[in-house]
Amino acid sequence: MNTQGWLQVSLYLGVLLVLAKPLGWYMARVYAGESVGLNTLLAPVERSCYRLLGIDEQTEQSWKEYALGLVLFNTVGMLMVYGLQRLQSSLPLNPDRLAAPLPDLSFNTAASFISNTNWQSYGGEVTMSYLTQMLGLNVQNFLSAATGMAVLIALIRGLRARSSATIGIFWVDLIRSILYILLPLALILACLLVSQGVVQSFSPSIEVVLLQNTIDTDGHLVSTQNLPLGPAASQIAIKQLGTNGGGFFNVNSAHPFENPTPLSNMLEMLAILLIPVALCFTFGIMVNDPRQGQALLTVMMVIFIPLLLFGVIQEQAGTPQLAALGIDLGASDMQAGGNMEGKETRFGVVNSALWAAATTAASNGSVNSMHDSYTPLGGLVPLFLIQLGEIIFGGVGSGLYGMLIFALITVFIAGLMVGRTPEYLGKKIEAFEIKMAALVLLIPCIVVLCFTALAVTTPWGKGALYATNIEYTSIANPGPHGFSEVLYAYSSMGNNNGSAFAGLGANNPFYNTTGGLAMLIARFWIIVPVLAIAGSLAAKKTVPSGPGTLPTHTPLFMTMLVGVVIIVGVLTFIPALALGPIIEHLMMLGI
């Protein structure tokens, strides 16, 4: 990596931390119901929302009521996204007259957007009408993000409460997340993105006259090009901030209308990790011990930075096969060099690999380059970051509650070593919490590995490996790469990421159905145990720390936590990775 590369990576991480700290403080005040400056404008809106909902701001919910409200809300939301798609051909705001997606695709997309995954079996501009994008997908970008944030705040309340039967009110946490945090940030980012060239319009596509005619696959002369428009900027702003990642256009943030300049690219990358990082600070403030939040953030950084650098170096090196063709792979001020297949000129190698790491560490899943064409080990980085369970920053809310579950497991293991009852933030961690934490740990792993196994051993799953891809005809990525594509697909869906090794022809009933189930299981079968832990912890007394307490802000604890995260990830997935990217790397070297 050259100096320019190092500078850009350092600048990214530096600006991220500088922005995240004040935002973390701001969010802590929002959730505490304190004044944040926007109140004069938004407090009346908030109060009238509660009146219309018929809820009392003072009556808190038990964890079961909280979970029930959340599940009901998401069920209604899923029905709405499904309905909008199935009916889009007879609904307004469909200027290019797109047909309704089939039932299996509509189910997959609905599951995808309510679970904050934003896996896309469809091509954005050619499948979904403006109305579906705005009222279905864009709305869920906000709602699924707010759902994740609400669950995190409930868990933090559980850690902080003393002998309490309640953990807050879902509706209040939901509405505050949207009104005070997501909407204002999205509004600012959307305007900045438009200034860079992201489109925002309700006009149908525009026809332009080409400078030079070209020829299509049937041998006909083509003299024009259609440019798709749409309300893209508003959707892209929230898809990045809410770790959703679903693109307005098929190629997501590689599309010049979604991500036109290096500056827009930097803004979008910052938006991907901003809220997940800021929530670490929010956590520290809410538990009255900022060191606790900083410790978890440090753990995330310690795992993230080496993987990120490793990925950049792999992509910059390219492959021996490219070099053998006489291609110049060196980076200079004249060209980015390296493995440029599936990457955009304006981003080059560094900003593509940096994005790939950020979007998979967070459960964002938007892409600005095609991960499928990465070098074997360059592609292993995003895959492994997803498989760690989306806890290295992770989704908004969901990343930190996942990491907190790992912290509970870590104090439990530490407790076993010395034979004492483990504690976290003064709460005794007992059998019930560990059972629930084990569910949180195991469910995504089971989903990923079982569905992958099913897909690669049955004709329904294997069909897609050789199927004709609608975007590009007759691709089959042979050998271990085909396996990597399936493993990536279920890792992505089973951890609510949403990015893809996109060569896989996943838009068929088998992948749409199993994938939709994977996304729903990975989202809600984790949220419910997390809320159960919140409820159980809230009911406990806080015990003062004694000489036998393991402090959870020290380098010792952070090291243990890194160890637990890595060991769980490695033990679960190394056999599968060996069959995919690792063997492919050895083949590349000709060993």
Place this chain on the structure above:
Amino acid sequence: MNSIVSQIRPAVISLLLLSLLTGGLYPLVVTGIAQVAFPFQANGSLIVHDNQIRGSVLIGQDFSDPGYFWSRPSATGQHPYNAFHAASQTGSAGSNLGPLNPVLYTTIQVRIDALRVADPQATPPYPADLVTTSASGLDPHISPAAAAYQIRRVAQNRGLSEEQVQQLVLQYTEGRDFNLLGEPRVNVVRLNLALDSIE
């Protein structure tokens, strides 16, 4: 059961309210601001030449004439640089060819051969971006190295001096944003339009 019923009302009403707010009001406000403050960008950064829309600053086009600078190879369906085709449901797309897929290397070889047919003096090393497909299939840029590689061919085919063409390339080369972000690049559509305007 009671608790389910009591939470159905907030579930339905909050979904409707928040849908109106985030799916209706929010995109409309952004559209309003965008159309007033940044009308050029919000509507596709179009290039209008002689009262005709000839393209977008942000979307590339396909060039195969040796007198034009060639864009990067494109993997979009139907035809290269197909940005949107409703009937066939095709638009932006990458090749998604894996790093060891033999098809990747045979197609790269075909592109290298095409470069050499158009300019017999073209020799390795070839700029990486000039022979590989972009992520979007719509990349409007090539690297300065890929532009420099084509200057001799374009100059010869247009009967211009290499210095003249080089001057034009420099004019359409964009540096890193703030000298720091992204990569230096050359906008192919604008460069070719400028070439056409010389004659």
